[in-house]
Amino acid sequence: MQDITRRRLLWSLPFATAAVAGGGFLAMLSGIRKGNFDPKEINTPILNKPIPAFSLSAQPPSTGFNQQELQQQTEPVLINFFASWCIPCLTEMSMLQQLSSHISIWGIAYKDKQNSVSGFLKRNGNPYQRIGQDNNGNVGIEWGVSGVPESFLVMPGGIIKWHYPKPLTVNSTQTLLSLLK
Amino acid sequence: MRFITFIFLFCLGLSAPIVAFGIDSPDEMLKNPVQEQRAQHIGAQLRCLVCQNESIEDSSADLAKDLRKVVRQRIKGGDNDQQVMQWMVDRYGNFIRLSPPFTLTTALLWFMPVLGLVIGCVVAFVTLRKKNKIASTELSKEERQRLSELMKE
Amino acid sequence: MISKILSPEFGHFTLALACCLAGAQCLIPLMGAKVKNSRLMALASPLAWGQFLALTLAFACLVTAAVTDDFSVQNILQNSAVDKPLLYKITGVWGNHEGSILLWAFILAFFGAIVSAYSQHLPLSLRAKVIAIMGGSAAGFELFCLTTSNPFLRVWPAPLDGQGMNPLLQDPGLAFHPPILYMGYVGFAVPFAFAVAALLEGKVDAAWGRWVRPWTVLAWALLTCGIALGSWWSYYVLGWGGYWFWDPVENASLLPWLTGTALLHSALVVEKRESLKIWTILLAIGTFSLSLSGTFLVRSGILNSVHAFASDPARGVFILLLLAVISGGALLLFAWRAPTLTSTGIFAFFSREGSIVLNNILLCTMSAVVLTGTLYPPFIQLINGQTLSVGKPFFDNALIPIALFLFLVMAIGPVIAFKKGNIKQTAKILGFAACLSISNVVIAFLILHQIIPALASSLCIWIILSACSDFIKHIALFKTSISNSYNRIIGLPRSFYATYIAHIGVAITILGIIGMAASQQKIVEVPIGTTIHLAGYDWTLTNVDDRQGPNFISTEAVIKVSKNGKPITWMLPSRRFFDRQKQVITNVAIHTNLMSDLYAVLGDSKNSTQTTPLFVLRLHYNPLAPWIWIGGFIMAIGGFITLTDRRFRVGTPANRKRIKEV
Secondary structure, three states, X not given: OHHHHHHHHHHOHHHHHHHHHHHHHHXXXXXXXXXXXXXXXXXOOOXXXXXXXXXXXXXXXXXXXXXXXXXXXXXXXXXXXXXXXXXXXXXXXXXXXXXXXXXXXXXXXXXXXXXXXXXXXXXXXXXXXXXXXXXXOHHHHHOOOOOOOEEEEEEOOOEEEEEXXXXXXXXXXXXXXXXXX | XXXXXXXXXXXXXXXXXXXXXXXXXXXXXXXXXXXXXXHHHHHOOEEOOOOOOOEOOOOOOHHHHHHHHHHHHHHHOOOOHHHHHHHHHHHHHHHHEOOOOOOOOOHHHHHHHHHHHHHHHHHHHHHHHHHHHHHHHHHHHHHHHHHHHHHHO | OHHHHOXXXXXXXXXXXXXXXXXXXXXXXXXXHHHOOHHHHHOHHHHHHHHHHHHHHHHHHHHHHHHOOOOOEHHHHHHOOOOOOXXXXXXXXXXXXXXXXXXXXXXXXXXXXXHHHOOOOOOHHHHXXXXXXXXXXXXXXXXXXXXXXXXXXXOOOOOOOOOOOOHHHOOOHHHHHHHHHHHHHHHOHHHHHHHHHHHHHOOOOHHHHHHHHHHHHHHHHHHXXXXXXXXXXXXXXXXXXXXXXXXHHHHHHHHHHHHHHHHHHHHHHHHHHOOOHHHHHHHHHHHHHHHHHHHHHXXXXXXXXXXXXXXXXXXXXXXXXXHHHHHHHHHHHHHHHHHHOOOOOOOOOOOHHHHHHHHHHHHHHHHXXXXXXXXXXXXXXXXXXXXXXXXXXXHHHHHHHHHHHHHHHHHHHHHOOOOOOXXXXXXXXXXXXHHHHHHHHHHHHHHHOOHHHHHHHHHHHHHHHHHHHHXXXXXXXXXXXXXXXXXXXXXXXXXXXXXXXXXXXXXXXXXXXHHHHXXXXXXXXXXXXXXXXXXXXXXXXXXXXXXXXXXXXXXEEEEEEEEOOEEEEEEOOEEEEEOOOOEEEEEOEEEEOOOEEEEEEEOOOXXXXXXXXXXXXXXXXXXXXXXXHHHHHHHHHHHHHHHOOHHHOOOHHHHHHHHHHO
């Protein structure tokens, strides 16, 4: 009897492995539902690191900016990568307009044409205090950007405290505002 | 031996073991063939971030193109292979590596081949030996029985 | 008239009916087996046929809705359009999530019916249980279909036109690849059902091995065809020249194939030697579980893939539940009953059984590596939030050594005797092949300067030559008269030929992969009239034209290929712009002579502002590339040949003869 129980325990290993895997899958699915598990996200190692070296040319109606200017700010700044050809960026605009009263937002036009961006801002309003051009996407690569829109919270001194690689939503905006306090 | 003939035939142009399917214009490639080889080799290890499981050499996405440009720029600038990879990992994390680095977290992954073989062989060995042992003791038991029966006659 | 009868409502009704019948097909025979009531058990077969008939009607209704452009059906609205060509209206039925689940269920019901047709010689109790398990799995899938993935949902008011189908899917490959692939996946439900039925009976014997093996080989051969077709399809559709990307969905098809190969070799040992019973049962359960898990992973949103259907966590939870009941239940039963299965056959380490055990270990290790690699990123992300990638470089590095060792063993195995192999005799048979193969390693290395292709090509030669050596020994060529040898050739059981052919198929595929890795390419930006030289061929761009298709506009290039002045072929690569989806699809031009491929792609021409427009062309010469897929089909042919072996024909015709004699 004892021998057979021992063998049963041995042969229940496949079941145990499958059960663990199944539990993991269940956790993943509930995470997807709740929104705190996204298999598509990329966690770049940019948090709590200083901003990369960069320099952006002017994008009317604003002048460009560079790393030093951003570092020297005494208030937190939200860096927002956007483009006129990006539809989620369009939906994000109203959220940005609301945010601009709480925090200064500096925009980076990613892989776009000057005229298109000016037109985009005229049509949808301009929530940005300053805007720069990143025509070839190289500055985006320095920041670890893989698409638009992406937003970064830069604290005074140039440390990146928060990275949101999706269009801003009500929830994420609340998280952002809580970080400012 | 037609097979050897064929191997002969296709080895005649064995310059590029890696074929970069994503490059869509000859201006992308570096002029120096050794450098271009290195770029394609490094690129084959970098994941196109906005595609599924493709390398930047195989993908036709815009971001892949930009990253290919950066790789070639850095090679021309004098970085060695390690440095180019590290540059990418610094900005995008280990996600951009198509082959994960060997750390404690990925140890199970890297050891899986060896683990599978060892466990399989050990289980097979033990089970077979046990069965063969049982068989041999059974036979001798059988023999003993026959012997005792013969003895009784 | 037909479309009035085969209405979506009727389809919905027959789907629900099929689900009920499947449920009955599961419960009634099982109950009958428990209380030993032969009338209840005999109901299994008619219920299986009834379910199949109902599901055939349901499927016909969906196809009718697609063909008649019935946009009141939500599934048709989302995936079809009036101007879609007829072929793609029909094949597009399974090009989306709901339709593909219905196809799964349909094939599962189909297998249930043919199992009941071809199993009349089985003992009633086992037969009832097998059909019942198939019914249970089918019921689960049909329930899933009805609740979360109903293809018959209606939309009112019905729009005048649909949203169209992804242009990438508008290709003849869609007609073949999913159905054959699914037949492979679903086919493994039959050995699964046999395994669970055997566990319920508490008995696994040589007869069980003989009954289960043809179904295993059938499913394996179909899955091999399905995977080969999918790989070939991506080669010529995607325009990248790649044929395997270690994409999670591709891995999901490779996993059951690897364990399925182990299973079919293992079942052989059960049949011939009544050994390896526990492993065979576990492999049978495992292979179908991997099929199901693959379906789950691809549709749940956990894995990112180019192939993934629109994902929905709710569907994921249902399939997970299905997996828990079907696989979890089977594994639990296995844990309980496996220790009671006794193996009587003993064998030495160096024996046919021993080599099959080694074969299984190698295949299962490869499967474990692919499974771990595919699931590692989501699990690590779940545990500590880190995002990782596991792609081609990892899989190549991890699997190539194991695969090479497998090829080494694969050639020796079929030559060793059962129970206890004679090393001297095996060496005598294989000696010549070994010498040639080892010398090939040296020669190939000197030519190729790379050790892996040298080793791999030698192992392919090793496999082919050992198969030939074994064949020669069996027909006693040169040892006896020609007519004697000829008689032996005729008399050799078909399964021998099947083994040789299948193993040679593997070697051919590997040679194709090695050849493909040595391909040459040129990327150029040239005006019309230029000739490019690549791989001894002259490629001349003679013209580029714009054309209008049924739902696209295409730019087509005409390339004349010649060799040494002799014209070989005309190649027409093109780019198609689909207005509805605003998508551009590249159409590759491939010319094959079955030994190598010429591959041409028309790139995006951005410099057309100049007076002489320049066109980007990508030209490839892929030596031995066709062998990758030819080898796959040869493997499958080997499998199909085994099915025709007369030793498997135990059954109905013989019974009828006996009745006549009485």
